[in-house]
Amino acid sequence: MASDTLxxxxxxxxxxxxxxxxxxxxxxxxxxxxxxxxLxxxxxxLPVLxxxxxxxxxxxxxxxxxxIPTDFTFDNFVYVFTEVPFARYLxxxxxISAVITIAALFFHSMAAYALARLRFPGREKLFGxxxxxxxxxxxxxxxxxxxxxxxxxxxxxxxGLIIPAIFNAFGIFLLRQFYLGLPKELEEAAVIDGCGHWxxxxxxxxxxxxxxxxxxxxxxxLANWNAFVWPLVATSDQDLxxxxxxIASFQTQYTSxxxxxLAAATVAALPMLILxxxxxxxxxxxxxxxxxx
Numbered sequence: 001m002a003s004d005t006l007x008x009x010x011x012x013x014x015x016x017x018x019x020x021x022x023x024x025x026x027x028x029x030x031x032x033x034x035x036x037x038x039l040x041x042x043x044x045x046l047p048v049l050x051x052x053x054x055x056x057x058x059x060x061x062x063x064x065x066x067x068i069p070t071d072f073t074f075d076n077f078v079y080v081f082t083e084v085p086f087a088r089y090l091x092x093x094x095x096i097s098a099v100i101t102i103a104a105l106f107f108h109s110m111a112a113y114a115l116a117r118l119r120f121p122g123r124e125k126l127f128g129x130x131x132x133x134x135x136x137x138x139x140x141x142x143x144x145x146x147x148x149x150x151x152x153x154x155x156x157x158x159x160g161l162i163i164p165a166i167f168n169a170f171g172i173f174l175l176r177q178f179y180l181g182l183p184k185e186l187e188e189a190a191v192i193d194g195c196g197h198w199x200x201x202x203x204x205x206x207x208x209x210x211x212x213x214x215x216x217x218x219x220x221x222l223a224n225w226n227a228f229v230w231p232l233v234a235t236s237d238q239d240l241x242x243x244x245x246x247i248a249s250f251q252t253q254y255t256s257x258x259x260x261x262l263a264a265a266t267v268a269a270l271p272m273l274i275l276x277x278x279x280x281x282x283x284x285x286x287x288x289x290x291x292x293x
Contacts, residue, residue, distance in 0.1 A: 055263040062259040076263035089246035096161050097224040103166045104220050105213055112175030113201050133169045146233055160234045171216055178212045218279050222272055243268045
């Protein structure tokens with residue numbers, strides 16, 4: 001600790017200079033970051049909370065700007081499920097999202113295992129080509145995808161909504177990075193015992209992949225639950241309308257009835273919010289354990 005020597009008429013006096021403790025600086029930084037986190041959390045949650053509470057307001061009070069409803073009513077939800085086939089929209093979105101999620105996890109895990117463990121010519125180039133598709137946004141290939149689906153007779157069908165959405169480079173990339181971190185000794189021991197690549201993948205790799213598969217299932221299901229552009233282009237049949245198109249039709253038909261629109265949006269958002277809060281730990285763990293190597 002630094003010291004100062006002061007000379008006075010009566011002699012010398014030695015004093016110590018006060019220095020700021022590093023721990024105090026870290027504590028102040030932690031407080032500032034905590035305050036910023038709380039503010040950002042409030043800003044993020046407030047619109048969702050306002051949507052939830054406003055869905056219970058009447059048409060006259062839905063735009064009053066108050067967070068707590070003054071006239072509490074369930075009539076908006078009754079109207080959504082009785083006057084509009086909203087239950088059909090929910091079922092379509094659930095069925096399509098579930099099938100896409102299951103098929104995508106199956107095919108992506110096989111492709112990722114092959115790219116991570118199997119040795120074959122052009123493996124790295126193939127992975128590079130797959131990864132490069134992440135740089136191409138969906139609207140760029142929308143017209144070409146529509147033309148291919150039309151030639152194959154997939155328009156206005158569940159197959160047309162499901163098949164094009166199964167294959168995604170994001171899942172392959174994330175699973176490959178996860179598989180690269182798995183210990184090779186387990187697979188080598190299984191090969192010595194006579195297991196082939198398929199048995200190693202099915203009995204060893206897949207059970208060890210449950211955390212990241214759970215996280216990817218949430219990502220895939222959420223992305224397809226919120227799908228809007230491709231269902232809008234690929235279908236015109238009302239029986240195939242998904243929930244996001246149903247909400248868009250609400251905005252067109254009931255422009256001034258925001259109480260109905262917010263009730264429909266709340267019904268569509270609640271399953272995803274519940275799913276995220278239940279499996280948020282798996283999502284965080286998958287991101288931590290599947291970094292780029």
